[in-house]
């Protein structure tokens with residue numbers, strides 16, 4: 081496994097790989113690797129000749145009051161996980177390498193899927209993501225790049241970015257991987273206290289609850305949402321706050337509140353963001369009706 085920190089050096093190496101007609105599978109991460117990252121890396125290993133994992137905690141995608149400074153950075157542990165999985169290259173640039181001018185004069189802003197879900201509560205977040213992903217794509221020039229459905233809005237933003245900027249990169253969506261109790265793996269789960277962790281799977285259960293309510297076709301979607309919020313609030317006994325609980329279709333378009341009016345075979349998706357104590361957790365679930 082080769083660890084690259086220098087952008088110019090990385091570009092030479094990745095260009096050589098592509099010249100040899102080898103395919104590159106790319107897994108972008110912010111480190112603090114967990115089981116979901118591992119599953120995604122294994123998938124890339126199966127589908128490409130060379131797998132590149134990037135580890136970069138991107139300051140651009142954190143709001144001024146967010147957790148950039150305390151974001152976990154267990155770099156050596158991350159490297160040993162990558163080594164164990166036989167990752168070919170870890171690309172881990174410094175902030176100075178990525179943003180030498182300290183501020184970025186070129187900002188990539190995908191003006192779709194805006195004003196809803198995470199974009200509503202984390203203004204500028206997806207611009208930060210789109211900008212860093214564009215830079216990483218230009219440095220690595222992968223054949224395929226893997227993004228998790230846990231961050232569904234991010235996945236759609238990246239797909240749009242690739243379409244609009246004519247990147248010849250295949251964006252591969254990866255299903256949401258969960259702990260045995262249902263909690264979606266997330267680096268931010270590390271922030272949870274033991275008692276918070278014990279109750280965190282109520283978020284997943286509330287999505288299941290909502291899904292079941294929708295499938296009865298007895299209630300409007302807004303009622304399903306209200307009942308699910310009540311379910312969540314009743315079952316999390318620690319301080320928490322629902323930031324959003326909403327339903328869209330798979331393209332994040334609004335859907336008819338009357339389930340019976342929705343075309344059969346439509347896939348809806350339920351989205352939730354919850355502050356459990358100080359930790360913000362997100363999750364979502366598809367519903368085929």
Ligand SMILES: Nc1ncnc2c1ncn2[C@@H]1O[C@H](COP(=O)(O)OP(=O)(O)OP(=O)(O)O)[C@@H](O)[C@H]1O
Nearest residue numbers: 109110116227228230231256257264265266267268
């Ligand atoms: N539970 C999961 N299932 C599927 N994909 C996931 C999961 N967790 C993270 N990913 C994906 O891994 C990639 C890297 O994500 P990232 O490093 O931000 O981890 P994270 O767990 O989302 O951390 P955080 O919650 O702090 O943002 C993203 O494409 C993300 O969607």
Ligand SMILES: [Mg+2]
Nearest residue numbers: 110231266267
């Ligand atoms: Mg993330």
